[in-house]
Amino acid sequence: MISISVVASEEDVLTIKALQHDNLRRNISIEKQNADGFVTNEYDVKFLRKINQISPSIIAKDSTSKLVSYSLTVLPENASEVPELDKLISLINKTEYKGKSLQNYKYYIMGQICIAEGFRGQQIFDRMYDKHRELYGNSYELLITDIADKNVRSFRAHARIGFELLHRYMDDITNEMWNIVVWDWHK
Numbered sequence: 001m002i003s004i005s006v007v008a009s010e011e012d013v014l015t016i017k018a019l020q021h022d023n024l025r026r027n028i029s030i031e032k033q034n035a036d037g038f039v040t041n042e043y044d045v046k047f048l049r050k051i052n053q054i055s056p057s058i059i060a061k062d063s064t065s066k067l068v069s070y071s072l073t074v075l076p077e078n079a080s081e082v083p084e085l086d087k088l089i090s091l092i093n094k095t096e097y098k099g100k101s102l103q104n105y106k107y108y109i110m111g112q113i114c115i116a117e118g119f120r121g122q123q124i125f126d127r128m129y130d131k132h133r134e135l136y137g138n139s140y141e142l143l144i145t146d147i148a149d150k151n152v153r154s155f156r157a158h159a160r161i162g163f164e165l166l167h168r169y170m171d172d173i174t175n176e177m178w179n180i181v182v183w184d185w186h187k
Contacts (some may be wrong), residue, residue: 002119005059007057023039089109102142164184
């Protein structure tokens, strides 16, 4: 039985870091990336602690209380600590949604979502996003993230639960196309 909750301990933070490391694009084969997806950014433990003190991230644990998935809650004001997230916030704030600048909406970003091998395909992704909406839906209008064009599995999963393509951009460092997607909780 998988339970969905929020980060509540230092052990949770350290386990997120380990799961992130295991699923970083650079640490897995191209075949595995194509089949299962991947995470791109590597966050240090200090940053993970900080974001979880302010707005706890959503996690999933198995029947032995082992953390098997995470989805990182990152408020725009915390993004400046990570260059990739700071760049994303800058792009978001220059983008319009429904005729209004996104900087005029209450939003936060999904800093990253990851599900351990052996636990994929069990609706954990959907349940964690449902928990985000349950916990933060009254405080925020939008949840926004970006997904590498090459991460087809992630893009499809986000579209399935209601995220819509908002903007595409070319990352000049990686020379890759990225998709900014939005989930409007007040539609």
